[in-house]
Amino acid sequence: MKKFFITGTGTGIGKTYITSAILKNILSRKKIIGIKPIAAGFSQNSINEDVQTLLDCQASINDHHKINFYSLKKAVSPHIGTEEEGMQIDFNLIKQKINDLENEYDRILVEGVGGLLSPVDQSRTNLDLIRHLDIPVIVIIGLKLGCINDALLTQHVLExxxxxxxxWVGNLIDPEMDEVDKNIEYLKQNIKSKCLGIARHNDSNFKLNI
Structure with missing residues (x-):
């Protein structure tokens, strides 16, 4: 059994895209599930867009509640949404649901909400959830101007x-970024964990393995 928490250097840097890529690449060889325990913002069908994207990669799952345990109505930071809706996030419940999935799957990907230090309620962050779950992380680095600072700060917090x-995975979110390869090389030399892959902009052939 391998479990990983998918975190990132910020919001909107492609955690769901990379999680989906891992799912698509491993599904044919391993029993794997991708979940997003906490999601913020959903459409009229009451399913968050990221959760729906993960569902689309997992045809055998027809109930979104299996991969999403807390869904906030507004697309705002969860510490705001939980307060407005009077919702309490139970880390023990999340851990128990993940443990239950171990009976069905060889791999479990747990996608966070926002970046590493993004709050999940008024007093806790994704970092606190990772500590509680006690599983290793895969860091998604949004490749753009300033990504080196973001990545090294994230590494420092983890260490x-x-x-x-x-x-870590580099995801090119700014197709106009200058000197992409030199930035990637710097990251490879200065981040202690290994590079699992680089996703170029709109690269339909991107594959990643864990």
């Missing part, structure tokens, strides 16, 4: 808190 990084 300072004794959290194991299983690796």
């Amino acid at each position: 300072s808190n004794g959290i194991k990084a299983a690796g």
Whole structure:
């Protein structure tokens, strides 16, 4: 059994895209599930867009509640949404549901909400959830101007808190970024965990394995 928490250097840097890529690449060989325990913002069908994207990669799952345990109505930071809706996020419940999935799957991908230090309620962040689940992380780095600072700060926070990084993935979110390859090379030389892959902009052939 392998479990990984998918976190990132910020919001909107492609956690769901990369999680989906991993799912598509491994489904034919391993029993794998991708979940997003906490999601913010959903459409009229009451399903968050990221959750729907993950469902679309997993045809055998027909109930979104299996992969999403807390869904906030507004697309805002969860610490705002939970307060407005009077919702309490139970880390023990999330951990128990993940443990239950271990009986069905060889791999479990747990996608966070926002970046590593994004709040999930008024007093806790994704970092606190990772600590509670006690599983290694895969860091998605949004490749854009400033990504080196974002990536090294994220690495520093993980190391300072004794959290194991299983690796990182670079996702080119700015197709106009200058000197992409030189930035990637710097990241490879200065991030201690291994590079699991680089996703170029709109690269339909991108594959990644864990």
